[in-house]
Structures are given as structure tokens and as C-alpha cells.
Amino acid sequence: MSLPSVQEPLLNKISGTDQKQVKIPKKIPESLRRTKAINIPNLDETQIIRHFHHLSQRNFGIDTGIYPLGSCTMKYNPKINEEIASWPQFSCLHPHQHESTIQGTLQMMYELENMLSELTGMDAFTLQPAAGAHGEFLGMLLARTYHQNNNDSKRVDVITPDTSHGTNPASISMAGFNVVEIPSTEEGTVDVSLLKKTVSERTACFMLTNPNTLGIFESDILEIADIVHDAGGLLYYDGANMNAIMGKVRPGDMGFDIVHLNLHKTFSSPHGGGGPGSGPIGVSKRLIPFLPVPRIQKKKDTYGFTYDHPQSVGKIKGFYGNVDVLLRAYTYILMMGANGLQKASEIAVLNANYLKKKILEKPGFDLPFRDLRKHEFVLSAEELRKNKKVRAMDVAKRLLDYGVHPPTMYFPLIVKEALMIEPTETEPKNALDEYAQILHKIASEDAEIVKSAPSNTVVGRVDEVNATRNPVLTWKQIKESEK
Ligand SMILES: Cc1ncc(COP(=O)(O)O)c(C=O)c1O
Structure with a gap:
């Protein structure tokens, strides 16, 4: 069935297939005006929804899984x-x-x-x-x-x-x-x-x-x-x-x-x-x-x-x-309420100490400084670096392969190969056990696998320093011939 003809020019403009010059209001300076319609993909609604839905699933958030960033505290948002x-x-x-x-x-x-x-x-x-x-x-x-x-x-x-x-x-x-x-x-x-x-x-x-x-x-x-x-x-x-x-x-x-x-x-x-x-x-x-x-x-x-x-x-x-x-x-x-807030702190401290103890049960990571911690703890991956040349960054990247979020790394500066873990009060015991198990597994894995991680994610290791120093904040369409 064809659409009523009155709709066609509008649809063409929206889909970008109209190569004729679009009438642009005079207020836009000549130098900034588009000379021909933008060449955006001509997709139907289902495809667009699927595209954006898949993109949204690439994001990891606290609603997706454990996110124990020390200091940056990603706790559940009711x-x-x-x-x-x-x-x-x-x-x-x-x-x-x-x-x-x-x-x-x-x-x-x-x-x-x-x-x-x-x-x-x-x-x-x-x-x-x-x-x-x-x-x-x-x-x-x-x-x-x-x-x-x-x-x-x-x-x-x-x-x-x-x-x-x-x-x-x-x-x-x-x-x-x-x-x-x-x-x-x-x-x-x-x-x-x-x-x-x-x-x-x-x-x-x-x-x-x-x-x-x-x-x-x-x-x-x-x-x-x-x-x-x-x-x-x-x-x-x-x-x-x-x-x-x-x-x-x-x-x-x-x-x-x-x-x-x-x-x-x-x-x-x-x-x-x-x-x-x-x-x-x-x-x-x-x-x-x-x-x-x-x-x-x-x-x-x-x-x-x-x-x-x-x-x-x-x-x-x-x-x-x-x-x-x-x-x-x-x-x-x-x-x-007052009691609930107090309990949240108690469980945050309990969770941190439980997870710390679990991780330290097996070799791989050390805990420098005083043992008893409050809401977070900082481990050192220095032994892994010395024995296998695996660094804290490699451990963090490998955690992504297991579908969990890494902790904060390299902070505070007084801990070598620091991994700063803060599970928060909103993580259940099984999530903490699983996190400890994954860390044990990574510590015992072949060094090359850990150093080349992540291997299961859509994006591999990015040049983080360059991305911070030279952010590219605009999108440029790559022509077929340049791909
Ligand atoms: C101990 C501590 N102080 C200060 C800040 C800074 O807070 P914000 O990130 O809101 O600027 C943070 C945040 O990570 C923190 O953990």
C-alpha cells in the first residue's frame, strides 16, 4: 500500500533521501548551511529500537551487576x-x-x-x-x-x-x-x-x-x-x-x-x-x-x-x-529512618570485611596496613606483578570478561598496584562470594590471558590517556570508501 502522496516529501526529508536542497530559514549563515540532505541510514522503527536497545545493553550499571568502585561508591539507587x-x-x-x-x-x-x-x-x-x-x-x-x-x-x-x-x-x-x-x-x-x-x-x-x-x-x-x-x-x-x-x-x-x-x-x-x-x-x-x-x-x-x-x-x-x-x-x-541509616552503615562495613576475608583466603592479593576496615579496603596486586608480570590494570580488565565491574585502581597512591574495593551494603552474600571466586580464578589464570583481557567485550583496551587528553566529541560519518 502506498502512502498518501502529501506525506512523501516530509518522509523523504526525515529519512534523508531527499537530495534536493531543503529550504533553510535565512537566519542560518550561508557558511553553516548544509548543501545537501544528510546521508543517514534509512531504517524502520524496529531496527532503530533494536539498535539503541543493544547500545544501552553495552552499558554496565549498578542495576546490571556488582559495581564495587572504592571511594566512588556505586550503591543501589532505590x-x-x-x-x-x-x-x-x-x-x-x-x-x-x-x-x-x-x-x-x-x-x-x-x-x-x-x-x-x-x-x-x-x-x-x-x-x-x-x-x-x-x-x-x-x-x-x-x-x-x-x-x-x-x-x-x-x-x-x-x-x-x-x-x-x-x-x-x-x-x-x-x-x-x-x-x-x-x-x-x-x-x-x-x-x-x-x-x-x-x-x-x-x-x-x-x-x-x-x-x-x-x-x-x-x-x-x-x-x-x-x-x-x-x-x-x-x-x-x-x-x-x-x-x-x-x-x-x-x-x-x-x-x-x-x-x-x-x-x-x-x-x-x-x-x-x-x-x-x-x-x-x-x-x-x-x-x-x-x-x-x-x-x-x-x-x-x-x-x-x-x-x-x-x-x-x-x-x-x-x-x-x-x-x-x-x-x-x-x-x-x-x-x-534513623535505624535504617545506621543499619546501612553496619552492613556496608560487614560486607567490606566479609569480602576482604574471602579474597584473602586464597593467594593472589595482599592487604597492606591495618586489618580491620570500615566500608572499603585496598588490596595490592604487587605479588602478581612480581611473579607473573600481571598488573592491577590487567586484573581489572579481566574482571570485565567475567561480567562484573572492576574496583578503583591505583589509588590511594601509597599502595602498590592498588585495587580499592567497596561492595556497599546493597550487595547480597552470593554476589560477594562470586566476586571473590572470580578474583581467585584470575589470580590463578595464565598470565597472557589476563594481560590481553578483555576478550569478551565489544570494545577491547582503549587508549585511556589519549581519550582523556584528546576527547573526540563530535561524530563524523565515515564514507563507505574510507572504511
Ligand atoms: C573520599 C572522597 N572525597 C571526595 C570526593 C569527590 O566527590 P565528587 O566526585 O562528588 O566531586 C570523592 C569522590 O569520589 C571521594 O571518594
Whole structure:
């Protein structure tokens, strides 16, 4: 059956088979106009759907299988979060809407600030930063403004241990401070006596995550806080690892003055691939005046923004932060409740220690530093490198052949051939057992097989450095003759 003739020119244009010049509006400059119709494949709907569906299946995500990226924490994202974030009452809001029309959203943000304050033991929160690193940067600005306000501008150094996350020194330096890195002890923790010698009247802040990136809890934290405070510095908590201690201990009670949280990790919002994040900052009382504006306030039963904070560092994000991420975190916290959050941390720690023990039952990998870990642990594949010339990267690539996601590699830098594994609380025991079995199998495999992995994936080893340094972000059609 032929289509009515009136449809044909339109169909031709859509399918790209119309070689006649298409009428283009005059606003487009001559040099940018297409001279002939684009030669795109002429496919039917079934083929297109199959094509894109297959492409989507090439992606590995937390909904596909275990994804134990240490530090980057890919935990299950409850689907109720997505449903609520997609409600038109939230998804159709415009940031220029009048406050009186967004009372529900403002209430949610106000309550989230209070919940985060309660969970961390801080006195106030801002929800503006769009990621953990953005929160760190704001934290550094707060420290600077605090010291400037005390006429103490000689404080230009920020100390951080060699286990710190890469974003820590980057944020310190972006905010104009000097990075002072101190080596960790043989236990993998802060060297307290070295810290004592390092602090001075130049110290603006000490930046630390606890548990640290090795997954080890810094048990000297109270002494560390005294050392830093006695020297006139502030203590900054990188709270990306808060999922290890929720409901157990609070950074505020440990003596931290500034705290950032990664809502897109601990509080279950999806992330990765550059998706939106949220790195709220909590502070102790003495830093509240410097928090960014606008702040959310409640007057009687009405919520609104206020800019009436003359000592504020100003605005650090367009509008009010990534509200959809805030909403997911709010939903998650309400759904879990205080006991549920505490249990999530307990299971995250249990899972990490269980998996660590399972992997170490057979040869292949070692665990440097102190044994007991919190939410994550860092193995070394150094023995494999020495004995079989198999590197951590090769192990990671071979894991892809077994259909599971590799851990974080080569971080922290103080572990040779590091594999940083964080199973999270949402993995069942059989998934952990299977992961350990796969690692044992890889450790016993022929070195050449591991070194040439992956062999089952659509894409083999890519030139990652080149891809990062010279990204090709446009698509160029390759002509048949050039293939
Ligand atoms: C310990 C730690 N600090 C900071 C960050 C930075 O967070 P974001 O990736 O949201 O900038 C991360 C993220 O991986 C982290 O694991």
C-alpha cells in the first residue's frame, strides 16, 4: 500500500533521501548551511529500537551487576527516589518561580538541611554545592574567610595526609592555599607526632576523611582535633565516606568544623558519567555567618530564601543546588529512618570485611596496613606483578570478561598496584562470594590471558590517556570508501 502522496516529501526529508536542497530559514549563515540532505541510514522503527536497545545493553550499571568502585561508591539507587523526583510537582518547577509557589520544595530543602545537621552533628548546612569537590572548594573558601575575618591572613597552609582523595589537594590549591602533605604511619593512619610538628601559625586547616581512603578509621581523631585547634587551625571533614559511620559517630562530635557530604553516594542518588551530584557543606556555629547565600529560612509556617547575611562568601551555584538530587536524598533518608541509616552503615562495613576475608583466603592479593576496615579496603596486586608480570590494570580488565565491574585502581597512591574495593551494603552474600571466586580464578589464570583481557567485550583496551587528553566529541560519518 502506498502512502498518501502529501506525506512523501516530509518522509523523504526525515529519512534523508531527499537530495534536493531543503529550504533553510535565512537566519542560518550561508557558511553553516548544509548543501545537501544528510546521508543517514534509512531504517524502520524496529531496527532503530533494536539498535539503541543493544547500545544501552553495552552499558554496565549498578542495576546490571556488582559495581564495587572504592571511594566512588556505586550503591543501589532505590527506584522510589526516581519516581518521586519525576513527579511534575518537582520536575516541572522553574527556578524563577515565586517562593510562594514552591513552598513544598523549600520545606523539603529546609528539612534536609536539618536532617543532615543532625546526622553529622553540625550546626547548619548549605545545599548549594553541586559535587563533593565543589563542597571541598566551598569549605576552603569558608576557612579562608573565617581566618581573614579574624585578621589572621598569614594562615596559608592546608595540611592533608597522603591517603587523601585526589580532589582534596586540588580544592586546597584552587582556593589559593598551599598543600602540605604528610605521610601516613605504617598502620595507614595519620602520623600524630608528625602532625604536631607540622602545624604552625601558618596552618589554616587540616583536611581529612574518616574512615580514610584505605577504609581505616582514624582512631586518634580526638587528639588530632586538639592538635589542629590548639594551633588555631580548622578541621575539615571529607564526608564522602560518611556511609561507613552513619548513626554510629558524627564528624561534629569528632571535632570537625567543616563537613561535606556526597549525597550522590551515601544518600543513594545515582551518579557517574558526569551526572548531577550534590556536596552539601555543614559547619559549626562559628562558621555559619560565612555560608553562601541565599539561605533557606522558616518564618512561622512559611519558607523562603534570605540574602541577609553580610559576611557570606556569596553565591557558589546557579539557583539553589541540584534540587532533584536533594529530593532523592530526602526520600532516601525518610524511607530508611534513623535505624535504617545506621543499619546501612553496619552492613556496608560487614560486607567490606566479609569480602576482604574471602579474597584473602586464597593467594593472589595482599592487604597492606591495618586489618580491620570500615566500608572499603585496598588490596595490592604487587605479588602478581612480581611473579607473573600481571598488573592491577590487567586484573581489572579481566574482571570485565567475567561480567562484573572492576574496583578503583591505583589509588590511594601509597599502595602498590592498588585495587580499592567497596561492595556497599546493597550487595547480597552470593554476589560477594562470586566476586571473590572470580578474583581467585584470575589470580590463578595464565598470565597472557589476563594481560590481553578483555576478550569478551565489544570494545577491547582503549587508549585511556589519549581519550582523556584528546576527547573526540563530535561524530563524523565515515564514507563507505574510507572504511
Ligand atoms: C573520599 C572522597 N572525597 C571526595 C570526593 C569527590 O566527590 P565528587 O566526585 O562528588 O566531586 C570523592 C569522590 O569520589 C571521594 O571518594
